[in-house]
Amino acid sequence: IVRDDGFGGIVIRNHILGFETLSDDGTYVVLKIGAGEDWDSVVERSVTMGLSGIEALSAIPGTAGATPVQNVGAYGQEIASTLTELEAYDMKEKRFVVLKNADCGFAYRYSIFKSTENRRYIITSITLKLSRIAPQPPFYDSLQKYLDEHNITYFTPQVIRDAVIAIRKVKLPNPVLTPNTGSFFKNPIIEEWLLNELRKTYDDIPSYTMAAKRFCDGEFNVDGISRVEDGEAVRGIGVKRRGIFGVGVVVDVKGTDVGEK
Structure with missing residues:
Protein backbone atom coordinates (compact mmCIF):
# COMPACT_ATOMS: atom_id res chain seq x y z
CA ILE A 1 0.00 0.00 0.00
CA VAL A 2 1.46 3.38 -0.99
CA ARG A 3 0.26 6.95 -0.73
CA ASP A 4 -1.97 8.27 -3.51
CA ASP A 5 0.71 10.73 -4.61
CA GLY A 6 3.19 7.89 -5.12
CA PHE A 7 6.84 7.62 -4.11
CA GLY A 8 10.28 7.94 -5.62
CA GLY A 9 10.52 4.51 -7.21
CA ILE A 10 9.07 2.07 -9.73
CA VAL A 11 6.38 -0.50 -9.02
CA ILE A 12 6.12 -3.48 -11.37
CA ARG A 13 2.69 -5.04 -11.14
CA ASN A 14 1.87 -8.53 -12.34
CA HIS A 15 -1.21 -8.03 -14.50
CA ILE A 16 -1.28 -11.41 -16.27
CA LEU A 17 -4.96 -12.26 -16.53
CA GLY A 18 -6.83 -15.41 -17.47
CA PHE A 19 -9.41 -17.86 -16.15
CA GLU A 20 -9.60 -21.06 -18.18
CA THR A 21 -11.27 -24.41 -17.57
CA LEU A 22 -8.78 -27.11 -18.60
CA SER A 23 -10.93 -30.12 -17.73
CA ASP A 24 -14.23 -31.09 -16.12
CA ASP A 25 -15.07 -34.74 -15.43
CA GLY A 26 -18.29 -33.95 -13.60
CA THR A 27 -16.70 -34.22 -10.16
CA TYR A 28 -13.45 -32.28 -10.43
CA VAL A 29 -12.73 -29.16 -12.44
CA VAL A 30 -9.21 -28.01 -13.30
CA LEU A 31 -8.77 -24.26 -13.71
CA LYS A 32 -5.77 -22.33 -15.04
CA ILE A 33 -5.64 -18.83 -13.62
CA GLY A 34 -3.45 -15.89 -14.57
CA ALA A 35 -1.16 -14.78 -11.75
CA GLY A 36 -2.37 -11.19 -11.97
CA GLU A 37 -6.04 -12.03 -11.36
CA ASP A 38 -7.57 -10.54 -8.22
CA TRP A 39 -7.71 -13.45 -5.78
CA ASP A 40 -11.11 -12.80 -4.27
CA SER A 41 -12.59 -12.45 -7.74
CA VAL A 42 -11.15 -15.88 -8.55
CA VAL A 43 -12.78 -17.33 -5.44
CA GLU A 44 -16.08 -15.64 -6.25
CA ARG A 45 -16.05 -16.96 -9.79
CA SER A 46 -15.24 -20.52 -8.72
CA VAL A 47 -18.01 -20.43 -6.12
CA LEU A 57 -10.11 -18.27 1.24
CA SER A 58 -12.60 -15.51 0.48
CA ALA A 59 -11.90 -11.82 1.08
CA ILE A 60 -8.13 -12.29 1.13
CA PRO A 61 -6.50 -9.32 -0.64
CA GLY A 62 -3.90 -9.84 -3.33
CA THR A 63 -3.44 -11.71 -6.58
CA ALA A 64 -3.74 -15.37 -7.54
CA GLY A 65 -0.02 -15.63 -8.21
CA ALA A 66 0.82 -14.60 -4.67
CA THR A 67 -1.14 -17.42 -3.03
CA PRO A 68 1.48 -20.18 -3.49
CA VAL A 69 4.24 -18.00 -2.03
CA GLN A 70 2.66 -17.96 1.41
CA ASN A 71 0.69 -21.16 0.88
CA VAL A 72 -2.25 -18.97 1.77
CA GLY A 73 -4.66 -20.59 4.17
CA ALA A 74 -7.72 -19.67 6.21
CA TYR A 75 -10.63 -21.33 7.96
CA GLY A 76 -9.45 -24.86 7.27
CA GLN A 77 -8.39 -24.53 3.64
CA GLU A 78 -5.03 -23.75 2.04
CA ILE A 79 -3.86 -23.31 -1.52
CA ALA A 80 -1.53 -26.33 -1.38
CA SER A 81 -4.53 -28.65 -1.14
CA THR A 82 -5.85 -27.60 -4.55
CA LEU A 83 -2.84 -26.40 -6.56
CA THR A 84 -1.61 -29.03 -9.02
CA GLU A 85 1.07 -26.94 -10.73
CA LEU A 86 2.14 -23.43 -11.58
CA GLU A 87 4.00 -21.73 -14.38
CA ALA A 88 6.77 -19.27 -13.65
CA TYR A 89 9.73 -17.48 -15.17
CA ASP A 90 12.96 -18.77 -13.65
CA MET A 91 15.24 -15.74 -13.34
CA LYS A 92 18.21 -17.97 -12.56
CA GLU A 93 17.85 -20.22 -15.60
CA LYS A 94 16.37 -17.45 -17.79
CA ARG A 95 13.45 -19.57 -18.98
CA PHE A 96 9.82 -20.41 -18.28
CA VAL A 97 9.24 -23.50 -16.15
CA VAL A 98 6.38 -25.59 -14.77
CA LEU A 99 6.55 -26.51 -11.10
CA LYS A 100 4.37 -29.31 -9.75
CA ASN A 101 2.79 -29.23 -6.30
CA ALA A 102 5.59 -31.36 -4.86
CA ASP A 103 8.23 -28.98 -6.26
CA CYS A 104 6.88 -26.05 -4.26
CA GLY A 105 7.89 -27.33 -0.82
CA PHE A 106 4.53 -26.51 0.67
CA ALA A 107 4.06 -26.62 4.43
CA TYR A 108 2.06 -24.58 6.92
CA ARG A 109 2.25 -20.97 5.60
CA TYR A 110 5.43 -21.93 3.78
CA SER A 111 6.88 -22.63 0.33
CA ILE A 112 10.20 -22.46 -1.49
CA PHE A 113 9.12 -19.11 -2.91
CA LYS A 114 9.50 -17.40 0.47
CA SER A 115 12.54 -19.38 1.60
CA THR A 116 15.18 -21.29 -0.36
CA GLU A 117 14.11 -19.90 -3.76
CA ASN A 118 13.06 -16.43 -2.66
CA ARG A 119 13.12 -13.96 -5.59
CA ARG A 120 14.03 -16.67 -8.10
CA TYR A 121 10.63 -17.22 -9.73
CA ILE A 122 8.06 -14.86 -11.20
CA ILE A 123 4.81 -16.80 -11.08
CA THR A 124 2.74 -16.33 -14.25
CA SER A 125 -0.16 -18.74 -13.68
CA ILE A 126 -1.52 -21.29 -11.22
CA THR A 127 -3.56 -24.42 -11.90
CA LEU A 128 -6.14 -25.54 -9.34
CA LYS A 129 -8.15 -28.74 -9.04
CA LEU A 130 -11.52 -27.94 -7.45
CA SER A 131 -14.45 -30.17 -6.59
CA ARG A 132 -18.16 -30.20 -7.30
CA ILE A 133 -18.68 -32.13 -4.06
CA ALA A 134 -20.37 -29.93 -1.45
CA PRO A 135 -18.25 -28.92 1.57
CA GLN A 136 -18.89 -31.08 4.61
CA PRO A 137 -18.69 -30.38 8.36
CA PRO A 138 -17.07 -30.24 10.78
CA PHE A 139 -15.53 -26.94 9.72
CA TYR A 140 -12.81 -24.80 11.27
CA ASP A 141 -13.85 -23.88 14.82
CA SER A 142 -14.68 -20.20 14.36
CA LEU A 143 -16.44 -20.93 11.07
CA GLN A 144 -18.43 -23.77 12.62
CA LYS A 145 -19.38 -21.50 15.51
CA TYR A 146 -20.73 -18.88 13.10
CA LEU A 147 -22.74 -21.49 11.19
CA ASP A 148 -24.19 -22.89 14.42
CA GLU A 149 -25.08 -19.44 15.77
CA HIS A 150 -26.95 -18.64 12.56
CA ASN A 151 -28.63 -22.05 12.37
CA ILE A 152 -27.04 -22.83 9.02
CA LYS A 171 -12.27 -8.59 12.29
CA LEU A 172 -10.91 -6.25 9.61
CA PRO A 173 -11.80 -2.74 8.40
CA ASN A 174 -13.35 -2.26 4.98
CA PRO A 175 -10.33 -1.91 2.64
CA VAL A 176 -12.31 0.58 0.53
CA LEU A 177 -12.56 2.89 3.53
CA THR A 178 -9.33 1.94 5.29
CA PRO A 179 -6.71 0.50 2.91
CA ASN A 180 -5.13 -2.61 4.40
CA THR A 181 -3.46 -5.82 3.32
CA GLY A 182 -5.54 -8.11 5.50
CA SER A 183 -4.05 -10.05 8.37
CA PHE A 184 -1.46 -12.77 8.69
CA PHE A 185 -0.37 -14.87 11.61
CA LYS A 186 1.27 -18.25 12.02
CA ASN A 187 0.13 -20.45 14.86
CA PRO A 188 2.88 -22.27 16.78
CA ILE A 189 3.19 -25.95 15.85
CA ILE A 190 4.24 -28.11 18.80
CA GLU A 191 4.51 -31.79 19.63
CA GLU A 192 1.75 -33.50 21.58
CA TRP A 193 3.81 -33.96 24.75
CA LEU A 194 4.48 -30.22 24.97
CA LEU A 195 0.80 -29.42 24.48
CA ASN A 196 0.00 -31.77 27.36
CA GLU A 197 2.54 -29.98 29.55
CA LEU A 198 1.01 -26.61 28.71
CA ARG A 199 -2.45 -27.89 29.55
CA LYS A 200 -1.33 -28.65 33.10
CA THR A 201 -1.23 -24.90 33.61
CA TYR A 202 -3.62 -23.65 30.91
CA ASP A 203 -6.18 -26.40 30.44
CA ASP A 204 -8.41 -24.39 28.08
CA ILE A 205 -5.79 -23.43 25.49
CA PRO A 206 -7.30 -23.85 21.99
CA SER A 207 -5.46 -26.35 19.80
CA TYR A 208 -6.01 -28.29 16.60
CA THR A 209 -4.55 -31.70 15.81
CA MET A 210 -2.80 -31.61 12.47
CA ALA A 211 -3.83 -34.97 11.06
CA ALA A 212 -2.48 -36.27 7.78
CA LYS A 213 -3.49 -34.14 4.82
CA ARG A 214 -3.71 -35.28 1.23
CA PHE A 215 -2.49 -32.73 -1.25
CA CYS A 216 -3.13 -32.91 -4.97
CA ASP A 217 -0.27 -35.26 -5.75
CA GLY A 218 0.81 -36.79 -2.49
CA GLU A 219 0.33 -37.15 1.22
CA PHE A 220 1.72 -34.83 3.87
CA ASN A 221 1.80 -36.60 7.24
CA VAL A 222 1.90 -34.54 10.40
CA ASP A 223 0.39 -36.98 12.89
CA GLY A 224 1.18 -36.27 16.52
CA ILE A 225 1.61 -32.56 15.91
CA SER A 226 -0.75 -29.87 17.18
CA ARG A 227 -1.28 -26.22 16.33
CA VAL A 228 -2.15 -23.78 19.10
CA GLU A 229 -3.79 -20.41 18.57
CA ASP A 230 -1.13 -17.72 18.48
CA GLY A 231 -3.03 -15.03 20.35
CA GLU A 232 -3.88 -17.42 23.15
CA ALA A 233 -0.28 -18.53 23.32
CA VAL A 234 0.85 -14.94 23.80
CA ARG A 235 -1.83 -14.00 26.32
CA GLY A 236 -2.24 -17.25 28.18
CA ILE A 237 1.07 -19.06 28.18
CA GLY A 238 3.15 -15.98 28.78
CA VAL A 239 5.50 -16.36 25.83
CA LYS A 240 5.41 -12.62 25.39
CA ARG A 241 7.60 -12.42 28.48
CA ARG A 242 9.78 -15.38 27.47
CA GLY A 243 8.26 -17.29 30.33
CA ILE A 244 7.35 -20.96 30.23
CA PHE A 245 9.89 -23.19 28.40
CA GLY A 246 11.87 -20.07 27.45
CA VAL A 247 9.67 -19.52 24.41
CA GLY A 248 9.24 -15.97 23.15
CA VAL A 249 7.66 -13.99 20.35
CA VAL A 250 9.74 -12.95 17.36
CA VAL A 251 8.34 -10.23 15.13
CA ASP A 252 9.50 -10.75 11.56
CA VAL A 253 7.69 -8.39 9.23
CA LYS A 254 9.28 -7.44 5.92
CA GLY A 255 8.03 -4.45 4.00
CA THR A 256 8.85 -1.09 2.53
CA ASP A 257 7.67 2.08 4.21
CA VAL A 258 6.96 4.64 1.53
CA GLY A 259 4.55 6.90 3.38
CA GLU A 260 4.34 9.10 6.40
CA LYS A 261 4.17 7.45 9.81
Whole structure:
Protein backbone atom coordinates (compact mmCIF):
# COMPACT_ATOMS: atom_id res chain seq x y z
CA ILE A 1 0.00 0.00 0.00
CA VAL A 2 1.46 3.38 -0.99
CA ARG A 3 0.26 6.95 -0.73
CA ASP A 4 -1.97 8.27 -3.51
CA ASP A 5 0.71 10.73 -4.61
CA GLY A 6 3.19 7.89 -5.12
CA PHE A 7 6.84 7.62 -4.11
CA GLY A 8 10.28 7.94 -5.62
CA GLY A 9 10.52 4.51 -7.21
CA ILE A 10 9.07 2.07 -9.73
CA VAL A 11 6.38 -0.50 -9.02
CA ILE A 12 6.12 -3.48 -11.37
CA ARG A 13 2.69 -5.04 -11.14
CA ASN A 14 1.87 -8.53 -12.34
CA HIS A 15 -1.21 -8.03 -14.50
CA ILE A 16 -1.28 -11.41 -16.27
CA LEU A 17 -4.96 -12.26 -16.53
CA GLY A 18 -6.83 -15.41 -17.47
CA PHE A 19 -9.41 -17.86 -16.15
CA GLU A 20 -9.60 -21.06 -18.18
CA THR A 21 -11.27 -24.41 -17.57
CA LEU A 22 -8.78 -27.11 -18.60
CA SER A 23 -10.93 -30.12 -17.73
CA ASP A 24 -14.23 -31.09 -16.12
CA ASP A 25 -15.07 -34.74 -15.43
CA GLY A 26 -18.29 -33.95 -13.60
CA THR A 27 -16.70 -34.22 -10.16
CA TYR A 28 -13.45 -32.28 -10.43
CA VAL A 29 -12.73 -29.16 -12.44
CA VAL A 30 -9.21 -28.01 -13.30
CA LEU A 31 -8.77 -24.26 -13.71
CA LYS A 32 -5.77 -22.33 -15.04
CA ILE A 33 -5.64 -18.83 -13.62
CA GLY A 34 -3.45 -15.89 -14.57
CA ALA A 35 -1.16 -14.78 -11.75
CA GLY A 36 -2.37 -11.19 -11.97
CA GLU A 37 -6.04 -12.03 -11.36
CA ASP A 38 -7.57 -10.54 -8.22
CA TRP A 39 -7.71 -13.45 -5.78
CA ASP A 40 -11.11 -12.80 -4.27
CA SER A 41 -12.59 -12.45 -7.74
CA VAL A 42 -11.15 -15.88 -8.55
CA VAL A 43 -12.78 -17.33 -5.44
CA GLU A 44 -16.08 -15.64 -6.25
CA ARG A 45 -16.05 -16.96 -9.79
CA SER A 46 -15.24 -20.52 -8.72
CA VAL A 47 -18.01 -20.43 -6.12
CA THR A 48 -20.46 -19.21 -8.75
CA MET A 49 -19.49 -22.32 -10.73
CA GLY A 50 -20.44 -24.42 -7.71
CA LEU A 51 -16.85 -25.45 -7.02
CA SER A 52 -15.39 -26.21 -3.61
CA GLY A 53 -11.80 -26.04 -2.42
CA ILE A 54 -11.01 -22.34 -2.02
CA GLU A 55 -14.31 -20.85 -0.78
CA ALA A 56 -12.90 -20.40 2.74
CA LEU A 57 -10.11 -18.27 1.24
CA SER A 58 -12.60 -15.51 0.48
CA ALA A 59 -11.90 -11.82 1.08
CA ILE A 60 -8.13 -12.29 1.13
CA PRO A 61 -6.50 -9.32 -0.64
CA GLY A 62 -3.90 -9.84 -3.33
CA THR A 63 -3.44 -11.71 -6.58
CA ALA A 64 -3.74 -15.37 -7.54
CA GLY A 65 -0.02 -15.63 -8.21
CA ALA A 66 0.82 -14.60 -4.67
CA THR A 67 -1.14 -17.42 -3.03
CA PRO A 68 1.48 -20.18 -3.49
CA VAL A 69 4.24 -18.00 -2.03
CA GLN A 70 2.66 -17.96 1.41
CA ASN A 71 0.69 -21.16 0.88
CA VAL A 72 -2.25 -18.97 1.77
CA GLY A 73 -4.66 -20.59 4.17
CA ALA A 74 -7.72 -19.67 6.21
CA TYR A 75 -10.63 -21.33 7.96
CA GLY A 76 -9.45 -24.86 7.27
CA GLN A 77 -8.39 -24.53 3.64
CA GLU A 78 -5.03 -23.75 2.04
CA ILE A 79 -3.86 -23.31 -1.52
CA ALA A 80 -1.53 -26.33 -1.38
CA SER A 81 -4.53 -28.65 -1.14
CA THR A 82 -5.85 -27.60 -4.55
CA LEU A 83 -2.84 -26.40 -6.56
CA THR A 84 -1.61 -29.03 -9.02
CA GLU A 85 1.07 -26.94 -10.73
CA LEU A 86 2.14 -23.43 -11.58
CA GLU A 87 4.00 -21.73 -14.38
CA ALA A 88 6.77 -19.27 -13.65
CA TYR A 89 9.73 -17.48 -15.17
CA ASP A 90 12.96 -18.77 -13.65
CA MET A 91 15.24 -15.74 -13.34
CA LYS A 92 18.21 -17.97 -12.56
CA GLU A 93 17.85 -20.22 -15.60
CA LYS A 94 16.37 -17.45 -17.79
CA ARG A 95 13.45 -19.57 -18.98
CA PHE A 96 9.82 -20.41 -18.28
CA VAL A 97 9.24 -23.50 -16.15
CA VAL A 98 6.38 -25.59 -14.77
CA LEU A 99 6.55 -26.51 -11.10
CA LYS A 100 4.37 -29.31 -9.75
CA ASN A 101 2.79 -29.23 -6.30
CA ALA A 102 5.59 -31.36 -4.86
CA ASP A 103 8.23 -28.98 -6.26
CA CYS A 104 6.88 -26.05 -4.26
CA GLY A 105 7.89 -27.33 -0.82
CA PHE A 106 4.53 -26.51 0.67
CA ALA A 107 4.06 -26.62 4.43
CA TYR A 108 2.06 -24.58 6.92
CA ARG A 109 2.25 -20.97 5.60
CA TYR A 110 5.43 -21.93 3.78
CA SER A 111 6.88 -22.63 0.33
CA ILE A 112 10.20 -22.46 -1.49
CA PHE A 113 9.12 -19.11 -2.91
CA LYS A 114 9.50 -17.40 0.47
CA SER A 115 12.54 -19.38 1.60
CA THR A 116 15.18 -21.29 -0.36
CA GLU A 117 14.11 -19.90 -3.76
CA ASN A 118 13.06 -16.43 -2.66
CA ARG A 119 13.12 -13.96 -5.59
CA ARG A 120 14.03 -16.67 -8.10
CA TYR A 121 10.63 -17.22 -9.73
CA ILE A 122 8.06 -14.86 -11.20
CA ILE A 123 4.81 -16.80 -11.08
CA THR A 124 2.74 -16.33 -14.25
CA SER A 125 -0.16 -18.74 -13.68
CA ILE A 126 -1.52 -21.29 -11.22
CA THR A 127 -3.56 -24.42 -11.90
CA LEU A 128 -6.14 -25.54 -9.34
CA LYS A 129 -8.15 -28.74 -9.04
CA LEU A 130 -11.52 -27.94 -7.45
CA SER A 131 -14.45 -30.17 -6.59
CA ARG A 132 -18.16 -30.20 -7.30
CA ILE A 133 -18.68 -32.13 -4.06
CA ALA A 134 -20.37 -29.93 -1.45
CA PRO A 135 -18.25 -28.92 1.57
CA GLN A 136 -18.89 -31.08 4.61
CA PRO A 137 -18.69 -30.38 8.36
CA PRO A 138 -17.07 -30.24 10.78
CA PHE A 139 -15.53 -26.94 9.72
CA TYR A 140 -12.81 -24.80 11.27
CA ASP A 141 -13.85 -23.88 14.82
CA SER A 142 -14.68 -20.20 14.36
CA LEU A 143 -16.44 -20.93 11.07
CA GLN A 144 -18.43 -23.77 12.62
CA LYS A 145 -19.38 -21.50 15.51
CA TYR A 146 -20.73 -18.88 13.10
CA LEU A 147 -22.74 -21.49 11.19
CA ASP A 148 -24.19 -22.89 14.42
CA GLU A 149 -25.08 -19.44 15.77
CA HIS A 150 -26.95 -18.64 12.56
CA ASN A 151 -28.63 -22.05 12.37
CA ILE A 152 -27.04 -22.83 9.02
CA THR A 153 -27.22 -26.55 8.29
CA TYR A 154 -27.20 -26.63 4.48
CA PHE A 155 -23.70 -26.17 3.12
CA THR A 156 -22.61 -25.00 -0.32
CA PRO A 157 -19.47 -23.18 -1.45
CA GLN A 158 -21.54 -19.96 -1.55
CA VAL A 159 -22.79 -20.47 2.01
CA ILE A 160 -19.24 -20.97 3.28
CA ARG A 161 -17.96 -17.97 1.32
CA ASP A 162 -20.71 -15.74 2.71
CA ALA A 163 -19.97 -16.91 6.25
CA VAL A 164 -16.23 -16.29 5.92
CA ILE A 165 -16.81 -12.81 4.51
CA ALA A 166 -19.17 -12.00 7.38
CA ILE A 167 -16.58 -13.15 9.93
CA ARG A 168 -13.82 -11.16 8.25
CA LYS A 169 -15.92 -7.98 8.18
CA VAL A 170 -16.02 -8.07 11.96
CA LYS A 171 -12.27 -8.59 12.29
CA LEU A 172 -10.91 -6.25 9.61
CA PRO A 173 -11.80 -2.74 8.40
CA ASN A 174 -13.35 -2.26 4.98
CA PRO A 175 -10.33 -1.91 2.64
CA VAL A 176 -12.31 0.58 0.53
CA LEU A 177 -12.56 2.89 3.53
CA THR A 178 -9.33 1.94 5.29
CA PRO A 179 -6.71 0.50 2.91
CA ASN A 180 -5.13 -2.61 4.40
CA THR A 181 -3.46 -5.82 3.32
CA GLY A 182 -5.54 -8.11 5.50
CA SER A 183 -4.05 -10.05 8.37
CA PHE A 184 -1.46 -12.77 8.69
CA PHE A 185 -0.37 -14.87 11.61
CA LYS A 186 1.27 -18.25 12.02
CA ASN A 187 0.13 -20.45 14.86
CA PRO A 188 2.88 -22.27 16.78
CA ILE A 189 3.19 -25.95 15.85
CA ILE A 190 4.24 -28.11 18.80
CA GLU A 191 4.51 -31.79 19.63
CA GLU A 192 1.75 -33.50 21.58
CA TRP A 193 3.81 -33.96 24.75
CA LEU A 194 4.48 -30.22 24.97
CA LEU A 195 0.80 -29.42 24.48
CA ASN A 196 0.00 -31.77 27.36
CA GLU A 197 2.54 -29.98 29.55
CA LEU A 198 1.01 -26.61 28.71
CA ARG A 199 -2.45 -27.89 29.55
CA LYS A 200 -1.33 -28.65 33.10
CA THR A 201 -1.23 -24.90 33.61
CA TYR A 202 -3.62 -23.65 30.91
CA ASP A 203 -6.18 -26.40 30.44
CA ASP A 204 -8.41 -24.39 28.08
CA ILE A 205 -5.79 -23.43 25.49
CA PRO A 206 -7.30 -23.85 21.99
CA SER A 207 -5.46 -26.35 19.80
CA TYR A 208 -6.01 -28.29 16.60
CA THR A 209 -4.55 -31.70 15.81
CA MET A 210 -2.80 -31.61 12.47
CA ALA A 211 -3.83 -34.97 11.06
CA ALA A 212 -2.48 -36.27 7.78
CA LYS A 213 -3.49 -34.14 4.82
CA ARG A 214 -3.71 -35.28 1.23
CA PHE A 215 -2.49 -32.73 -1.25
CA CYS A 216 -3.13 -32.91 -4.97
CA ASP A 217 -0.27 -35.26 -5.75
CA GLY A 218 0.81 -36.79 -2.49
CA GLU A 219 0.33 -37.15 1.22
CA PHE A 220 1.72 -34.83 3.87
CA ASN A 221 1.80 -36.60 7.24
CA VAL A 222 1.90 -34.54 10.40
CA ASP A 223 0.39 -36.98 12.89
CA GLY A 224 1.18 -36.27 16.52
CA ILE A 225 1.61 -32.56 15.91
CA SER A 226 -0.75 -29.87 17.18
CA ARG A 227 -1.28 -26.22 16.33
CA VAL A 228 -2.15 -23.78 19.10
CA GLU A 229 -3.79 -20.41 18.57
CA ASP A 230 -1.13 -17.72 18.48
CA GLY A 231 -3.03 -15.03 20.35
CA GLU A 232 -3.88 -17.42 23.15
CA ALA A 233 -0.28 -18.53 23.32
CA VAL A 234 0.85 -14.94 23.80
CA ARG A 235 -1.83 -14.00 26.32
CA GLY A 236 -2.24 -17.25 28.18
CA ILE A 237 1.07 -19.06 28.18
CA GLY A 238 3.15 -15.98 28.78
CA VAL A 239 5.50 -16.36 25.83
CA LYS A 240 5.41 -12.62 25.39
CA ARG A 241 7.60 -12.42 28.48
CA ARG A 242 9.78 -15.38 27.47
CA GLY A 243 8.26 -17.29 30.33
CA ILE A 244 7.35 -20.96 30.23
CA PHE A 245 9.89 -23.19 28.40
CA GLY A 246 11.87 -20.07 27.45
CA VAL A 247 9.67 -19.52 24.41
CA GLY A 248 9.24 -15.97 23.15
CA VAL A 249 7.66 -13.99 20.35
CA VAL A 250 9.74 -12.95 17.36
CA VAL A 251 8.34 -10.23 15.13
CA ASP A 252 9.50 -10.75 11.56
CA VAL A 253 7.69 -8.39 9.23
CA LYS A 254 9.28 -7.44 5.92
CA GLY A 255 8.03 -4.45 4.00
CA THR A 256 8.85 -1.09 2.53
CA ASP A 257 7.67 2.08 4.21
CA VAL A 258 6.96 4.64 1.53
CA GLY A 259 4.55 6.90 3.38
CA GLU A 260 4.34 9.10 6.40
CA LYS A 261 4.17 7.45 9.81
